[in-house]
Amino acid sequence: MSRRRLRGALALVLLILFLAGGCPRKAPRKPVLPLKIGLCVADAARDGNTVVRLVMSQKARAEKVRIIFADAQNDPARQERELERLVKKERVKAVVVQFVDPAAAGGMVRRLREAGVKVVALETLVPDAPLDAYIASDHARAGELLGRFVVESLPGGGTSPARVLFLGGDPDDPGMAAVGAAFRGVLGAYPAVAVTVENVPRSDPRAVGPLVTGTLDRYGNAVDAVAAADSRFAVAAVEVLRARGLVGRVVTAGVGADRRATDLMSAGQHGAEVDVQPEMLGTAALRAAVDLVRRGEWAYETRVATGDFSIPAQIVPVRLIRPANLYLLTERWRKYGGGAGPDKGSSRSEGAGGGGGAGKGGKKGAEKKTRLRVTTQDGRTVEIDVPGEVKKIETVK
Secondary structure, rough: OOOOHHHHHHHHHHHHHHHHHHHOOOOOOOOOOOOEEEEEEEEOOHHHHHHOOOOOOOHHHHHOOOEEEEOOOOOOOHHHHHHHHHOOOOOOOOOEOOOOHHHHHHHHHHHHHHHOOEEEEOOOOOOOOOOOOOEOHHHHHHHHHHHHHHHHOOOOHHHHOEEEEEEOOOOOOOOHHHHHHHHHHHOOOOEEEEEEEEOOHHHHHHHHHHHHHHHHHHOOOOOOOOOEOOOHHHHHHHHHHHHOOOOEEEEEEEEEOOOOHHHHHOOOOOOOOEEHHHHHHHHHHHHHHHHHHHHHOOOOOOEEOOOOEEEEEEEOOEEEEOOOHHHHHHHHHHHHHOOHHHHHHHOOOOOOOOOOOOOOOOOOOOOEEEEEEEEEOOOEEEEEEEOOOOOOOOOOO
């Protein structure tokens, strides 16, 4: 064999061996796991919290973030257990928390920080605690708008003698306290208006009925307005007023603009609501949590002092919703499910027992209905009126 052929044969053998062994392979890339962020709300049944959850979940996809949800069910002990689960089992890097009992939550915040978890407080400022971020609606402005609406709705625009009942929440909750202080500040400029303040124990709407009933009894129904620091309080107050035939005579207003309050406004049975814009709250909370984990900082707008700490904060603007601009809430309830809204005609205004007669467009003696609230796995909530009483519910695949 000639040298040329020998060299060609050797080159061919080397090529075959090279191809058989394959090209040098790069080490396989490890899959990038999504960032885990916990969301623990005080009560998942609140309409605003449903919106916050859905907004955060929708925006999380683009951020490559996974939201782990937890519901404290208005129980501080349960909330502590849920937060422990999020940290130890789910291994979240940050938590957005709406604290059930802010005044007693300092220990929870410190334990989370010691575990290396970033803490974003949602609507509830924990006194003297090292929070990483505080996201809240403008509580002081909410109280001011509430007060201004009540004053303009009173006889003589507040210049004639009148009595107002204010339903506050937990006095140890700085947010609730700020709403109440601003409301009383507005009414304080009108000496002819007497204000009675009742704080709702544990901010539980079920406690509102006896408080409103007691005040009406004390003053012989001579109450001109009921204002509430929470939509749920306002709705409960309207139910009491309806039972006494006082709807329409007594002005009502609340803070939160939830579905039921929206329905009552659409039915002409409720005066106004301050909308805290939960879409903006959810967006801001997610942004803060993601940036704190990935960048170690976030673009806050202001600082809130509490005890030894100055907490980076973002305050979301609020707005007053009246029947005339109720259309501003239409898109929210269309997108996130729930109440009738102003674009669906007459609203469901009757209470759970169907008492107090028919609402607008209703008929006396109508067949009894049962209202079902269905919450899907992804947090979407839908309410359905079913004729008659429900005996059994099954999931059909």
